[in-house]
Structures are given as C-alpha cells and as structure tokens.
Amino acid sequence: MNAHVKLRSLNELALFGGSKRFAVPKSTSNLVAPEFDLFVDYSRPIFESAGQPPGIVTAQLEGRLAAFHEVAHCVAFCSGFWALATAIVALARPGRREVLVPSLTYRRMADVIAWTGLLPRFCEVDAETLAITAATAAPCINEDTALLLAVHPIVNCCDAQGLVELADEAGLPLLFDGVESVYERCMAENGLSRKVGAFGHAECFSLHASKLINGFEGGYVTTNDSEMARRLVLLRDGEIMLHGAIDARLADVHAAMALANLDELDAQVARNRARYERYRTALAGVAGLRLVTFDESQATSYKNVVVELTSEWPLSRVLTLEILNAENVLARAYYAPPLHSKPMAYPHIPAELPVTDRLAQRFVLLPCGDFVTLEDIDEVAELLAFIRVQADAITSCSRSPGAMR
Amino acid sequence: MRLHVGQYNLPSQARYEAAMRGIFERRYYTNQGPLARAFEERLQTILNVKHAIVVTNSTIALMMASEALAISGRVIVPAIRNATLAQALRWCRADSVFADVDVADGQLDVDALAASIPSIDRVTAIIGANMWGDACDAAALVALARARKLPIMFDSSHAFGCVTAGRRIGTLGDAEVLSFDAADIVNAAGGACVATDDEELAARLRNIRSSYGAGRSVAVVKTSNGRMSEAQAALGLLSLDDYETNRAHNRTLFDAYRRGLRAMPGIRIVEPRRVDTSNHQALVCAVADDISTLSRDALITRLGECQIEAVPVRPLDANERVGKHIGASWMRLPLGSHVSVCDVERVCAVIGEVVTRCCAAGDVA
Numbered sequence: 001m002n003a004h005v006k007l008r009s010l011n012e013l014a015l016f017g018g019s020k021r022f023a024v025p026k027s028t029s030n031l032v033a034p035e036f037d038l039f040v041d042y043s044r045p046i047f048e049s050a051g052q053p054p055g056i057v058t059a060q061l062e063g064r065l066a067a068f069h070e071v072a073h074c075v076a077f078c079s080g081f082w083a084l085a086t087a088i089v090a091l092a093r094p095g096r097r098e099v100l101v102p103s104l105t106y107r108r109m110a111d112v113i114a115w116t117g118l119l120p121r122f123c124e125v126d127a128e129t130l131a132i133t134a135a136t137a138a139p140c141i142n143e144d145t146a147l148l149l150a151v152h153p154i155v156n157c158c159d160a161q162g163l164v165e166l167a168d169e170a171g172l173p174l175l176f177d178g179v180e181s182v183y184e185r186c187m188a189e190n191g192l193s194r195k196v197g198a199f200g201h202a203e204c205f206s207l208h209a210s211k212l213i214n215g216f217e218g219g220y221v222t223t224n225d226s227e228m229a230r231r232l233v234l235l236r237d238g239e240i241m242l243h244g245a246i247d248a249r250l251a252d253v254h255a256a257m258a259l260a261n262l263d264e265l266d267a268q269v270a271r272n273r274a275r276y277e278r279y280r281t282a283l284a285g286v287a288g289l290r291l292v293t294f295d296e297s298q299a300t301s302y303k304n305v306v307v308e309l310t311s312e313w314p315l316s317r318v319l320t321l322e323i324l325n326a327e328n329v330l331a332r333a334y335y336a337p338p339l340h341s342k343p344m345a346y347p348h349i350p351a352e353l354p355v356t357d358r359l360a361q362r363f364v365l366l367p368c369g370d371f372v373t374l375e376d377i378d379e380v381a382e383l384l385a386f387i388r389v390q391a392d393a394i395t396s397c398s399r400s401p402g403a404m405r
Numbered sequence: 406m407r408l409h410v411g412q413y414n415l416p417s418q419a420r421y422e423a424a425m426r427g428i429f430e431r432r433y434y435t436n437q438g439p440l441a442r443a444f445e446e447r448l449q450t451i452l453n454v455k456h457a458i459v460v461t462n463s464t465i466a467l468m469m470a471s472e473a474l475a476i477s478g479r480v481i482v483p484a485i486r487n488a489t490l491a492q493a494l495r496w497c498r499a500d501s502v503f504a505d506v507d508v509a510d511g512q513l514d515v516d517a518l519a520a521s522i523p524s525i526d527r528v529t530a531i532i533g534a535n536m537w538g539d540a541c542d543a544a545a546l547v548a549l550a551r552a553r554k555l556p557i558m559f560d561s562s563h564a565f566g567c568v569t570a571g572r573r574i575g576t577l578g579d580a581e582v583l584s585f586d587a588a589d590i591v592n593a594a595g596g597a598c599v600a601t602d603d604e605e606l607a608a609r610l611r612n613i614r615s616s617y618g619a620g621r622s623v624a625v626v627k628t629s630n631g632r633m634s635e636a637q638a639a640l641g642l643l644s645l646d647d648y649e650t651n652r653a654h655n656r657t658l659f660d661a662y663r664r665g666l667r668a669m670p671g672i673r674i675v676e677p678r679r680v681d682t683s684n685h686q687a688l689v690c691a692v693a694d695d696i697s698t699l700s701r702d703a704l705i706t707r708l709g710e711c712q713i714e715a716v717p718v719r720p721l722d723a724n725e726r727v728g729k730h731i732g733a734s735w736m737r738l739p740l741g742s743h744v745s746v747c748d749v750e751r752v753c754a755v756i757g758e759v760v761t762r763c764c765a766a767g768d769v770a
Contacts, residue, residue, distance in 0.1 A: 051743025
C-alpha cells in the first residue's frame with residue numbers, strides 16, 4: 001500500500017501496474033458497528049424468552065422505530081426488498097396494473113414490482129434534485145395507475161408534500177421508498193418539517209448493513225394508517241392465505257443489531273458529517289467534480305457522498321471508476337443503467353426518458369461509512385486530482401491495451 | 406410459562422456471544438460472508454449435495470426455487486402442505502392442483518397420484534413435501550415426474566437430518582428446500598437453503614439471490630433479495646453442532662409421548678413411516694372420530710387452558726377427501742429443547758382427562 005506517498009507517475013496507478021492505494025476496500029457501504037456490549041444487551045431477551053416463538057426483540061425495535069420516525073406504526077421485515085414488495089401489494093388499487101416509479105433509482109426496484117405481478121411504469125426525475133416530483137410523475141398517471149411509488153434520492157429528499165398533494169388529487173395510494181432518507185426531515189403541508197416516515201400512505205426502509213441503520217439484514221414499513229399496519233402484519237407473518245402473504249419476519253438477532261445502532265445514530269451522523277465536510281474541503285480544488293451538497297436547513301444523515309462529473313472532467317465515468325476501483329476505492333456509478341434502459345424479461349411499460357438517460361451518465365458515489373477515515377478521504381481526493389492532471393496520458397495509455405497490463 | 410409447539414433451539418448465551426464477537430471483529434455482516442460460505446459448505450457435506458444455497462427464510466427459498474425452475478401454471482402439490490409453500494406459489498402465480506395424502510401418515514399418496522395424473526390437464530411441475538420429520542415415497546414421486554418429463558422439487562422444510570430409503574433428504578428431485586426457522590431442529594434465525602446437484606439451477610439460484618456470491622453470471626428473469634446474514638449463518642453453524650443432542654432429546658420426548666398416549670382410546674401418534682432416521686422435530690397425533698364427544702378442536706381448547714399450545718394441522722384451501730379429514734382431526738403437540746419429559750407427561754395427562762371424560766359419558770361409538 002502506498003498510503004501517504006504522493007503519486008508521481010502513471011505507473012503508480014494500480015490500473016497500470018502499481019500497487020493498490022488501499023489494502024482494505026473502501027466502499028460506499030456504511031457497515032456501522034455499535035458497541036458490542038450494547039448489541040449483547042439487546043440480544044438478552046432472545047435467551048430470556050427461550051422456548052417462546054421469536055419476535056420479542058423485533059417488537060421492541062418496531063416500537064423504537066415508530067417513535068424515531070414520529071409515526072404511529074412500524075412493521076419490520078426480513079429485508080427492504082420484501083418490505084417494499086409486500087407494501088406494494090397491500091397498497092395497490094385493486095383492478096389496476098401499473099406502479100409509477102422513477103427510473104433513476106434502486107437497481108432492483110423493477111424486479112420488486114415484477115414479483116407483485118404489477119407493471120412498472122417509469123418516469124423522469126428532476127434534473128436538479130435527481131428526485132421524482134409531482135411534475136415528473138403527473139404526466140404518467142392514467143386510469144391503470146395502481147400505485148405511486150416515490151423514491152427519495154441518495155442525497156436529500158424528494159418534494160414529499162408535492163407528491164402527497166398529487167396523489168390526493170389523483171386519488172392514488174402513495175408509497176415512499178425512504179431507504180436513503182432514514183434520518184431526514186421534509187417540509188409538510190403546514191409549513192413545518194416532519195420526519196421522513198410519516199408521508200404518504202406508507203414508507204419503506206432498509207436495515208441492510210450498507211444502510212444508515214445496520215441490522216445485518218432487514219427492512220421496515222412505517223405508516224399512520226392502523227388498518228394498513230394490521231394488514232401488513234398479517235401479510236408479513238404469513239398468517240392468512242391472501243395474495244401477498246409471505247413469511248418475511250425480521251430475526252431478533254437482526255433487530256438487536258438495529259436497536260444498538262439506533263442508540264448510536266446521532267454519533268454516527270456526527271462522524272458522517274465530518275467525512276462529508278472533509279470531502280467538501282478536499283474536492284473543492286478538483287475542477288470537474290461537483291459535490292452534491294446536503295440541504296442543511298433540515299436534519300440530514302450526511303451518509304452518502306455523490307459527485308457529478310461535470311463537462312470539465314476530462315475522463316469518461318467508466319474509465320474513472322475503473323481507475324478508482326483498481327485502487328480499492330470502490331466508487332460506483334449512481335443508478336446506472338437507469339431501470340427503463342435495462343433489459344426486462346417481464347411485463348413493463350417501455351419508456352423514453354432523455355433527462356434520466358443524461359443524468360445516469362454523470363454521477364458517482366464515493367466511499368463513505370465506517371471504513372473510511374478522514375485521511376482516506378484526502379487520499380481519494382488526491383487520487384482524483386492526480387487522475388485529472390494526468391488525464392491525457394491516462395487516455396492514451398488506456399487506448400493501448402498493452403500499456404494497461 | 407406456556408408450552409409451545411416448535412423446536413426453539415438456541416445455543417448458550419456464551420457461545421452466541423463468542424460467534425457474534427467474531428463477526429464484529431471481521432466487520433463483515435452480510436452479503437455471502439465467510440460464515441454463510443462455511444454454513445453452505447457444511448450443509449453440502451452433511452446433505453451430500455453439490456450445492457446448498459443458503460437463503461434468509463424458507464418461503465423466499467421456495468419462491469426462488471420455483472422461479473429458478475420456471476414453475477408457473479398448474480402445479481401438483483400435496484393436499485396437506487405448509488402454508489409457506491402455498492404462499493410461495495401464489496407469489497410465483499402458480500395454480501395448485503391438489504394431490505391427496507395417505508390417511509395413515511399424511512404424506513402425499515404417490516400411488517394415488519400415479520393413477521390420477523393422466524387425467525390432470527396441463528400440469529407443469531410436481532412439488533412434493535416431506536412433512537413433520539417423515540417423508541413421502543420420494544423416489545416414486547421423482548420417478549413419476551421423470552416419466553412425465555416434469556420438473557420436481559420438494560418442500561422438505563421439516564426434514565433436515567432425515568434419511569429416507571438410504572438417502573439423506575436434501576438430494577431428491579431437481580431441488581429441495583430445507584428450513585432453519587426457529588421452529589425447526591436447526592435454527593438459523595429463520596434461515597433456509599435450497600439444495601441441488603444441478604449446476605445450472607444452482608447458478609440461477611445464486612444469481613437470483615443477490616449479486617454477492619452470485620458466482621458465474623447467468624440470465625435470470627428477476628432477482629429476489631434472499632441473502633442470509635452472517636448472524637443467521639453463525640446461529641446455523643452453532644445449531645448444526647447441537648443437532649445430535651437436540652435430535653436425541655426430541656427422540657426421548659417422542660418416546661415419552663408414545664408411553665403417555667399408547668393406551669389412550671381415540672388418540673393415535675402419527676409415526677414416521679418412510680424415514681430410516683427422523684429428526685423427530687414434530688409430534689403429530691390424530692384424534693379419532695369413534696368417540697363422538699371427543700374433538701380435536703375441543704382438545705386444543707382444553708390444552709390451551711392448561712397453558713399448552715397444540716396446533717391444528719390445516720388443509721389450507723384443499724378440499725380433497727383425505728386432506729379434509731386430516732385437517733379436521735390432526736394436531737401437533739409441543740416438542741423441543743424447551744420441553745421436558747415431565748412436560749410431556751403433563752400434556753398426556755390433560756389429554757387423558759379429556760378422553761376419560763368423553764369415554765365415561767358413555768359415548769364410545
């Protein structure tokens with residue numbers, strides 16, 4: 001590892017034969033660990049209730065998450081994927097077939113919808129916020145729309161209140177995917193902000209290790225609708241033989257992990273903020289990279305670090321990522337390819353989305369989370385600056401395959 | 406404390422903490438980590454199967470297996486089966502065609518199916534089930550499916566560790582799903598696995614499960630999130646270590662039930678018949694209808710009043726002849742590491758009181 005050694009020549013890049021800049025991969029996954037003893041404390045009821053059906057810790061987590069999101073009900077699931085699928089089934093208007101969803105989002109979202117038997121219809125996002133808005137969704141609503149599935153982008157939130165109003169006007173159920181917006185607040189109708197989790201008819205979240213709250217695996221749905229919460233519990237527990245019933249309970253060991261991480265969330269957000277601010281400082285001098293900034297007028301997790309490669313950036317995103325990944329900097333393209341342009345072997349509504357196509361070429365997620373130190377961030381920025389300066393040489397090298405090996 | 410149906414096996418808290426500390430030290434929490442890979446390897450060795458693909462739970466494992474086998478349309482399933490299988494097939498948009506079960510053991514009646522299958526239209530697959538630590542005549546069912554060139558898989562959720570006709574359950578048909586739910590003998594906090602010797606099917610399953618540990622990239626229609634976490638795998642590995650102890654305890658309790666219920670009129674333990682070795686994870690008993698005032702449901706109510714759970718065997722939406730009869734008269738009784746021989750004696754005593762009262766009423770038909 002060449003840590004803290006200034007890059008001087010192209011040969012020092014791992015892609016061109018140098019050693020990797022980082023011995024341990026620096027990924028975009030959060031992988032936050034709580035204090036071990038705290039996790040053990042939350043695990044204790046598993047043993048105290050031995051001989052009883054599991055669920056005691058999960059019930060505790062559901063209560064805590066409902067309070068955290070300032071919402072009446074939380075229903076925990078084995079994963080965000082199946083939380084989404086079950087919520088879609090529970091919410092979709094019977095007799096209608098389309099789920100309206102932005103294309104620039106979670107790469108498995110169309111698969112989630114396919115499992116429910118409904119058809120994804122993809123809409124644009126706003127070019128500034130990268131989020132679905134009432135304006136991008138409205139043209140896609142028709143008499144076959146069963147559900148509006150609004151997704152918060154990776155940095156900041158969509159205009160939740162605008163989408164609530166659209167759904168109300170159209171008489172449609174509205175489900176939010178808040179997987180990347182667990183900690184955020186949004187403006188509500190009264191001009192006051194409220195926690196993400198209380199908007200629309202229900203909101204879905206993930207407890208996967210890569211997310212803000214690491215529960216090993218897991219997911220949950222929040223809602224203020226008691227009847228919806230009751231229905232979600234019945235479906236999740238597989239207690240009824242209805243369409244959408246599935247055993248998708250969250251394991252108590254996962255709930256214990258999530259509870260411990262929830263206790264330490266504010267401290268984590270402070271660490272995320274320090275990382276984000278370090279990126280902001282370190283990237284300020286690198287022309288061609290625009291950090292997507294957090295809206296700090298509301299509570300935010302500062303978790304994800306997204307940059308735009310502007311027209312001044314001299315390399316393609318593919319090559320940029322290739323260079324970074326070779327160094328164990330596991331930066332990733334932001335939601336590329338977008339969902340509407342991926343091959344789908346199941347029924348869907350084909351779409352042409354030029355704004356999304358353009359946006360899907362430009363953004364990169366940089367390493368974040370507990371494995372990334374402030375010094376790592378300086379090194380990533382230095383690496384990017386070096387790549388920029390050496391762009392012409394890199395381009396000519398990468399065109400001649402022999403030079404790359 | 407209420408006595409529950411379900412194994413609910415747990416390691417000691419000290420062993421749990423040691424395993425979890427290892428995960429915290431490695432900082433690897435999910436995505437086909439070292440423990441998930443180790444669990445798969447141990448399962449492959451135990452089951453003697455090429456691929457054991459671990460999954461977060463048995464319903465999702467059944468959905469993934471059905472998806473990987475492209476099961477859709479009309480599918481033959483036993484009239485008595487797990488709710489998880491019925492639900493998985495609904496997610497896969499498969500329509501169930503019910504095959505009746507044997508009146509003696511509740512397992513799919515393969516002979517009856519062989520006779521009726523030529524008259525069943527448009528069948529696209531057969532799904533067998535090995536219920537309650539017993540098995541159906543799996544070899545005959547596989548032969549029947551092969552003769553008709555139909556895909557065949559098994560829901561063997563209850564059957565980990567069982568051996569039938571000299572073969573470990575887990576190697577039958579195109580694929581088998583085994584469950585590691587808290588209620589099953591091996592507890593991986595709700596985990597499961599799909600076992601198969603078929604390389605292509607295994608590749609599809611790994612690609613459906615998630616991009617981590619996907620191995621060779623193969624085309625699939627849609628993915629599912631079916632990952633097993635490191636915490637689940639850690640618990641699964643510990644539970645495999647405890648398997649023989651837990652099986653032996655189940656066997657001791659099973660024998661206690663045999664002693665306690667042997668002479669009881671109207672009550673019959675449904676003995677595993679087609680396994681060389683059972684995990685004895687379930688105790689199923691049939692309540693006969695030859696005592697007119699004795700009913701399964703009344704027994705369940707009375708046991709419940711005594712803080713003893715008894716779970717009715719339900720035919721779900723089956724309306725087959727034998728399935729319906731079993732669905733009205735069979736129940737499962739508590740068995741597992743939280744149950745003692747004394748507990749079993751208490752359960753048998755409560756059942757005995759009810760039976761004696763019914764007989765004393767002079768209602769023997």
